[in-house]
Amino acid sequence: MKLKIKRTLLLDGLNKVSHALSTKNLVPVLGGIKFDLKKKKLVLTASDNDITIEYIIVPENDSDFVVDVEGSVVIQGKYFLDIVRKVTGEYINIEVIDSVKIIILCENSEFNLNGISVEEYPNINFELSKKFITLSVKDIKEIVSQTCFATATNEESKPVLTGINFNIDKNIVEVNATDSYRLARKQIILDEESSEKYSIVIPSKNLLEFSKIIDNNEDLVEVHIFSNKVLFKLENLKFITRLINGTYPNVSNLIPLEYTSSIELNINLFYEALDRVSVLSADKEKNTITIETFNDYMILKSSSLEVGRVEEKMFIPKLDNNIRISFSAKYMLDALRSFDGDTVIVNFIGEIKPIILNKKDDSSLIQLVLPIRTY
Amino acid sequence: MKLKIKRTLLLDGLNKVSHALSTKNLVPVLGGIKFDLKKKKLVLTASDNDITIEYIIVPENDSDFVVDVEGSVVIQGKYFLDIVRKVTGEYINIEVIDSVKIIILCENSEFNLNGISVEEYPNINFELSKKFITLSVKDIKEIVSQTCFATATNEESKPVLTGINFNIDKNIVEVNATDSYRLARKQIILDEESSEKYSIVIPSKNLLEFSKIIDNNEDLVEVHIFSNKVLFKLENLKFITRLINGTYPNVSNLIPLEYTSSIELNINLFYEALDRVSVLSADKEKNTITIETFNDYMILKSSSLEVGRVEEKMFIPKLDNNIRISFSAKYMLDALRSFDGDTVIVNFIGEIKPIILNKKDDSSLIQLVLPIRTY
Structure with a gap:
């Protein structure tokens, strides 16, 4: 040579x-x-x-x-x-x-x-499948930034939860990530229908590595799915990752069909208020915050026996008076970061029911945060 | 309150x-x-x-x-x-x-x-001494950037080597730092003579912390020296550090008075050549490089049994033919980073004698690197 x-x-x-x-x-x-x-x-x-x-x-x-x-x-x-x-x-x-x-x-x-x-050097099979689906680089980067954070990191948990679940059926790709305390779900509509139905789990960190070496948002990526691996092809680049074996939990039934209260919030204001209120418990694993609504105000509260307590008020006109729920500030902050734009809808059903976040009139990205019982 | x-x-x-x-x-x-x-x-x-x-x-x-x-x-x-x-x-x-x-x-x-x-809260004595010396913020920042790296980090070594040695006599402050493989020495001339003679050792990491909270180069810092502590005073700020007990080694006799060869080198070119040549041994503790001079060329060499070997040539007109010496690339790179300007003088005496670096006609900053025997 x-x-x-x-x-x-x-x-x-x-x-x-x-x-x-x-x-x-x-x-x-x-x-x-x-x-x-x-x-x-x-x-x-x-x-x-x-x-x-x-x-x-x-x-x-x-x-x-x-x-x-x-x-x-x-x-x-x-x-x-x-x-x-x-x-x-x-x-x-x-x-x-x-x-x-x-x-x-x-x-x-x-x-x-x-x-x-x-x-x-080991022999590696780079053969392509005749059937593949096509995603844009932008799709893949969004999947990574909007769902990867919700996967389980602890290898002691079920291995399948350390991965990203892709369900592909006709022209819909539904992507799920959960660590069993929260769920990120993203939906992508394909230009061309998939001829096969798939449900696979890709290791979260491998998808993250792939997203780092692709950059032009408009480029198209061929996704070739095999029984034990996925091959991504983009121009001169082929990227193979193994799949995670095991049955992914059925997370669809976690997402409620109706809500009792829905509040439209400014993402930045809500994020910064949560960030302040979580200061006192930020080093705790749970990092619990409670929100209550009262007379057009949403009150965010947190306390720590050793350090003290904090309350912050956000003025939100025409607010329901009946919300009281506790959750992990860290998980809520993670979820908020996944949305672009100025506002997000936060949906409630009750004190012990999941909190759902989505953009107005848009269910292509859903973030679910489970409540924490505080008594 | x-x-x-x-x-x-x-x-x-x-x-x-x-x-x-x-x-x-x-x-x-x-x-x-x-x-x-x-x-x-x-x-x-x-x-x-x-x-x-x-x-x-x-x-x-x-x-x-x-x-x-x-x-x-x-x-x-x-x-x-x-x-x-x-x-x-x-x-x-x-x-x-x-x-x-x-x-x-x-x-x-x-x-x-x-x-x-x-x-x-403990009672802290912030009393000032009547006798103090004055350094500029620039002096202190230079001492930190030009000498701290040469102190011993390993707490298993002599504690006194984890500190910076200040010798103050009349209008001269001589600062030494050594881990016993290399030595950084800086000299500062005081505007006003010190009325006392001092030899103290300040913990390197404490001096580094102090340098982080001062920023205006022209500001003057009062240095109040006590038997077990130093108090730095700058406007509304007082900073006290403990001193390290123990006798600092007499490092002056390490610095030769005469050299057999002195080469003026472009700092960037020499730095980058060393950096390249050290690639193959960069993960080794010693990271040994050998330089040899021959017919107006300086040859930099390094090798690793598992990885391979490398040679790089630098053209240096009117070069002595008699230099051959090995040293730690890491220590030489550290020493080079401490100099500003374009060029540095590298002085040699012999294969088993220290290498000395200084600016031309300037001994206010001296870097010494001990050679490594390679046979």
Whole structure:
């Protein structure tokens, strides 16, 4: 293998696949990036067994990419990425001799790295499915920012709750995330109907990694679903994540069909009031806040035996007088952050029933927060 | 105690004294900030027994500061700081009832905090010495940025090496920091001679905290030295740190008087070359680099058995051919960062002798790095 390549072109590709580099040293070859060099393209692959990324560098012009000898090798990823980041000069020359000796030349530096033979690299199946659905980059980034926070982080909880549940039926994608104290639900309408029905659970942190390496909101991502994995394809990039086995709880019946009170609130004002009132209990796990309505005022209250208590009033005209409910300030703040725009509707049924948040006349995003019994 | 005060004025004072708030809960009262309210001033005090800060808020105009009842109380610092940061409105009303019940009113929020009686707060001696020396804020910030990094961090090493050594004699302040592998020495000339001779060791992290709360480079700081503490005074701020007991090693004899080779190097070019060459060994504790000179070139080399090796050439005209020395890249990079300007002089004596860095014709800042034997 022998190649001269524009440094920024190589760095861009390395930055993408490095999200799948294994940081554990259990399988040394997975600390490497696999290079497959052909006349007109360089294929980079990295995998930590949980996610796998393939990125194909295709040069826009000939001078950026001069292939002398085709070939393959595995290069230790962490070091190589650091080298390509730190060297100067517009081009990098990479040559492999004796299968695993890698020489990197750039301006005044010469690196000699120990490579690993490609024979040792696991065989990865990047085959596409004939049936796939299409989401935009914007869809995926919104799913991540609006639902991931609601998944369970504690590995001691049910593994299935550490993932994001995708239900795909005809032209509707319903996405759920819950840690069993709150629920985030997002609905996306597909331009083209899915020919199959799916219910899968994608590890939340893997979806987050994928969202970090895609950026152009208008780009379209093919989502190829298999029995044990999902493959996302976007131009020269393929991203595979495993799925989480197990039955996702039926969360639809948690969401009430009718409410007894619905209040339209300014998101910023409500957020900042909650943030202030939660100061005294912010270091507590539950971080409980109580809200009560009274004579056009919503009163937010919190107290801590050791520290003290706090009350804050928000003036809200034409308010129902019958609301009194306690909940976790942290969960409510998380839920509020997922909405854009100025206002949000907060819906109540009763003191021991879930609180539901959504935009006015819009159920494409629903946040549910369970109440906390305070007596 | 009853007070109406401009929020930003209070926040500024709280931010200053909070650097001394104890985060350990060993002595609960030290998690508090002591308020002493007089007709024309509010004195804030915080201490974690290691450092103690007093800041006096003196209002510039009457409307910013309305005192109804003088008095004293200790308020739980972490919570109060958070409250004053997060509440809205231009003014905050603070009232103490029954000695330890604190009511805080601001716009729509009302906080009731449990205070602590001032009787429980330790008595702190803020008395000044009649003899003191004067340093500028710039001097202190430079001492911190140019020497603190060279102190020992490991508490297992001699405690005295975790501090900064100040030797004051006549109009010269000589500052030393060493972890026994490298030495940073800075010299400051005083405008006014010190009437006494001092050799003291200030905990490095305490000096760092002090440097964070002073910002106007031209301001002058009085340094009052006592047998077991130093008190820094700057306008309304007093900052006390304990001293470290023990004899500081005599480091002067480490610095050679003559060199066999001196090279003037561009700081950025040398720094970046070292940074590249150290990539392969950056995760090793020693991070050893070797430099050799040959025919107007300085060669930087490094290698790691598992990863590989690297060589980089720097063209330096009229170079001595006889230099070959190994050292820690990390220590050399730290030392280089302490110099401003474009160039630095790197002085050598021999393979097993210290490397000395200084600016041309200037010995006010000296960095010493010990070599590493590689055979």
